[in-house]
Amino acid sequence: MKNVIVIGSGFAGLSAASFMAKAGWQVTLLEKHLLPGGRAQKFEAEGFTFDMGPSWYWMPDVFERYFNCFGKKVSDYYNLKRLDPSYAVYYPNNRLDIPADYSALKNLFESIETGSGDKLDQFLKEAAYKYEVGVQKLVFKPSLSVTEFLDIELAKGILKLDVFTNMKKHIKKYFTHPQLVQLMEFPVLFLGALPQNIPALYSLMNYADIKLGTWYPDGGLNTVASAMFQLAQSLGVQCKMGHDVTSINIENGKAVSVTAQTTNGSVTYNADVIISAADYHFTETKLLPKAYQSYSAAYWDNRVMAPSSLLYYVGLNKKLKNIVHHSLFFDVDFDLHGREIYDTPQWPTEPLFYVCASSVTDNTVAPDGGENLFFLIPVAAGLQGDDEALRDKYFNKIVNRFEAITGESLKDAIVYKRSYAVSDFIHDHNAFKGNAYGLANTLMQTAILKPSLKSKKVSNLFYAGQLTVPGPGVPPSLISGEVTAAQVVKQFSKKA
Numbered sequence: 001m002k003n004v005i006v007i008g009s010g011f012a013g014l015s016a017a018s019f020m021a022k023a024g025w026q027v028t029l030l031e032k033h034l035l036p037g038g039r040a041q042k043f044e045a046e047g048f049t050f051d052m053g054p055s056w057y058w059m060p061d062v063f064e065r066y067f068n069c070f071g072k073k074v075s076d077y078y079n080l081k082r083l084d085p086s087y088a089v090y091y092p093n094n095r096l097d098i099p100a101d102y103s104a105l106k107n108l109f110e111s112i113e114t115g116s117g118d119k120l121d122q123f124l125k126e127a128a129y130k131y132e133v134g135v136q137k138l139v140f141k142p143s144l145s146v147t148e149f150l151d152i153e154l155a156k157g158i159l160k161l162d163v164f165t166n167m168k169k170h171i172k173k174y175f176t177h178p179q180l181v182q183l184m185e186f187p188v189l190f191l192g193a194l195p196q197n198i199p200a201l202y203s204l205m206n207y208a209d210i211k212l213g214t215w216y217p218d219g220g221l222n223t224v225a226s227a228m229f230q231l232a233q234s235l236g237v238q239c240k241m242g243h244d245v246t247s248i249n250i251e252n253g254k255a256v257s258v259t260a261q262t263t264n265g266s267v268t269y270n271a272d273v274i275i276s277a278a279d280y281h282f283t284e285t286k287l288l289p290k291a292y293q294s295y296s297a298a299y300w301d302n303r304v305m306a307p308s309s310l311l312y313y314v315g316l317n318k319k320l321k322n323i324v325h326h327s328l329f330f331d332v333d334f335d336l337h338g339r340e341i342y343d344t345p346q347w348p349t350e351p352l353f354y355v356c357a358s359s360v361t362d363n364t365v366a367p368d369g370g371e372n373l374f375f376l377i378p379v380a381a382g383l384q385g386d387d388e389a390l391r392d393k394y395f396n397k398i399v400n401r402f403e404a405i406t407g408e409s410l411k412d413a414i415v416y417k418r419s420y421a422v423s424d425f426i427h428d429h430n431a432f433k434g435n436a437y438g439l440a441n442t443l444m445q446t447a448i449l450k451p452s453l454k455s456k457k458v459s460n461l462f463y464a465g466q467l468t469v470p471g472p473g474v475p476p477s478l479i480s481g482e483v484t485a486a487q488v489v490k491q492f493s494k495k496a
Contacts, residue, residue, distance in 0.1 A: 001026045002492060005258050005271040006237075007245050010038020011474055012464040013277030014228040015066065015481025020275070021235035022070060023489045028269055029232065030243040030260050037225030038277075039429060039436070040474070046416040047367035048315040051220040053436075054474050055356040055374060056190075056326070058208045060215055062135070062475035063224065069482070070231060077227030079218045081361060086214040087326035089186075090405050091179055097324065098183070100213055113177040120210075123174045123184075127207035129160055134204045139470035139479050142487050143447040144454060162200035163443070170200035182330055189378070192306020192440035192472055194338045199443050216325060216361050221474070243267070248274060248287045248461065255461045273460045273488050277481065280451050280467035282430035294456040304445060305381040306437035306472050307341050308422045312375040312395055315416035320357070320371050320408050327355045329398070331405060337378075345380035347390065353377045353398045370415075375399075379422070382433035386421035395419065437473070438466025446471075453484050462488055 003026040006017040013029065014036065021027045035041055039053035057063075057080070064074050074080060084100035099105050106117035141148045162170060171184045185195040187205035217223045233239060243260035249268070250256070259268045276283040281300055284293045332350045340348045356374040359366040366372040375398060395417075399410050422434030439445055453468045455461035464484040466472045 002272045003028065003270070004273040004275060004488065005030060005269055006275045006277060007258065007283070008038060008277035008465070009033075009036040009225075009229065009239065009241075010277055010465065011040065011225065011228065011477035012466070012481040012484075013038070013275075014225065014232050015478045016275045016277055016464045016485045017237045017481070018070065018228070018232045018235055019482050019485035020488065021232065021237050023485065025273075025489075027232075027235075027237045028271070029237050029239045030245055030258065030269070031239065031241050032244040033428075034241050035222075036229040036239070036241075037222050039425075040221050040225045042220060042222035043313075045313075045418070046315055048313075048370070048372050048416055049220065049365045050313040050372065050374065050418075051222055051356075051358070052311075052313075052420065054221045055358070057215040057217055057221065057224075057474075058205075059135075059212060059475040061212065062478060066478050066482075067227075067231070070235070072231065074227075077230065078223045080215045081218070083214045083216055083325050083361065085324055086209070087328060088324045089179075089183060089328045090331050091182075092331050094179075095405075096179065096183070102210065105210065109180060113175065113180055116175055116177070116180060119174040123171075123203065124207055124210060126160065126162075127203040128211070129157070130162070130201055131204040131207040133157055133161060134201060138447070139476060140483055141447070141469070142453055142483050143450065143469045144452065144487070146448055149447070162203070163446075165200040167195040167198045167200050167202060169196075170203060171195065182334055186328065186330075190437065190473055192437050193304065193442050194342055197304075197342070197440075197442050199441075199446065202441065214326065216358070218362060218364075220358060220362070220365060224474075245278065245287060248276075248283070248458075250289060250292050250458060253292075253457065253459055255458050273462065273492060275462045275464055275484055275488065277464040279430045279432055280463050280465065281432035283463070286430070288458070288461075292455070292457045295451060300432065303432075304342075304440040304442050305433055305435045306440045306466075307378040308381045308383065308425060308431075308434045309420075309436040310377040310379050310386070310391065310394055310422075311420040312373075312391075313416070313418045313420070314373040314375065314410075314414060315366065316371040316373065316410065316413040317367075317369070317415045318371065318413045319369060320406070323355075323357050323360060323406065323408070325357055325360045327357070329353050329355070329401065329405070331401065341378060341380045345382060347383060347385075347394075348377070348379060351377045351379075351394065351398065353401075355402065371413075373410075381422070381435040383422050386423050388419070391419040391421060432467070439468075439472065441471045453480075453487060460492075 085097040425431040
């Protein structure tokens with residue numbers, strides 16, 4: 001039986017490990033932390049349970065398909081609830097609650113801009129096509145060669161996919177009211193670039209948002225990681241937690257073993273193949289000898305990164321009124337904050353921010369009578385100086401705005417607070433430039449233009465995760481692990 005080592009137990013690593021085990025390989029999973037999930041870790045404090053990273057559950061079909069591949073269902077592991085409203089958006093003078101019901105959403109659009117209900121139908125008809133083709137065809141391609149895309153259906157539909165139009169122009173063909181424009185632009189912010197730099201192909205994200213809905217897995221997003229971990233173990237994956245990989249050892253252009261540091265000292269595991277689902281840049285520059293790195297320092301410096309985040313985990317000793325599970329605060333200049341992330345990277349002047357109140361939906365994540373809040377400010381990757389003074393400055397900024405806009409007092413009810421920022425992403429996840437979401441999905445960083453899932457210099461080294469195909473986000477990470485595993489099996493079955 002051939003054996004493979006998978007580095008990292010984030011969503012991509014767990015996916016790769018499980019698909020390799022399904023294919024009959026002996027799989028050893030090495031994870032730096034004591035809990036699985038990568039950025040989707042959780043922690044408990046003062047009776048609160050906080051998801052540390054992802055908090056949105058979109059594209060439920062991708063998760064269902066993942067578990068179906070192993071003869072399982074999502075419901076075998078966790079319970080899902082569709083959120084209604086999906087989320088709230090706070091503008092300078094009003095708040096919009098985005099209903100889960102599509103007819104209600106059309107009525108809301110129509111109340112803001114006459115004719116926009118019908119325009120929404122047209123917009124989503126195109127987006128549905130992009131979702132079907134994008135998710136069923138594009139994202140499952142390994143992007144090792146341009147010939148993969150010589151597909152008759154893709155060729156016929158290339159114009160309908162809007163690859164060469166940007167999202168900003170695409171949205172403005174349908175909507176003119178600034179609040180509707182911002183509402184439709186918001187989903188692509190998960191992809192790590194401004195709407196004018198994201199291909200209009202990604203209106204498929206609007207389809208995911210509006211038609212497929214926003215969901216919550218009871219217990220939080222770490223529940224999904226725990227389910228995938230449980231599945232991997234049931235498939236025979238040997239999971240070695242607390243194993244901080246320090247080197248990939250090469251002989252004659254082939255990776256022969258991996259060395260990791262544990263509390264009991266250094267340990268080395270031999271392997272026929274290695275899949276790194278750790279940070280791609282870290283793997284190349286820290287785990288491999290320079291002669292075996294596929295990309296230069298200049299290449300990495302020129303990559304457009306998705307944002308990092310300034311995060312706050314906050315526990316309150318009281319319940320808040322009239323808040324929903326997800327809230328977006330677009331009450332300040334959207335364009336200014338965007339420029340300060342991408343064009344002139346700097347700590348934001350007056351940031352937009354997001355709040356997750358998971359205790360609105362789930363009474364297990366906070367003590368009785370308490371509230372569990374997660375604040376997120378998107379910031380440029382690579383920023384320096386995120387000390388406690390700076391973190392407190394921004395916390396006070398957004399809490400003051402939260403209190404003024406919602407009419408709720410927070411500061412007098414805080415019983416727990418923890419911050420997390422760029423330097424923590426680097427320390428905990430070896431994240432390149434402290435990014436939170438990976439590589440931006442710009443046109444010049446799409447498909448074959450992303451870092452390859454296969455090393456160019458080490459014959460049996462592969463990559464999975466958000467710095468390679470298909471890109472950032474939890475569902476793409478699940479797909480990334482599957483695509484990479486398929487390539488390993490394809491290449492090495494020929495040699496069997």
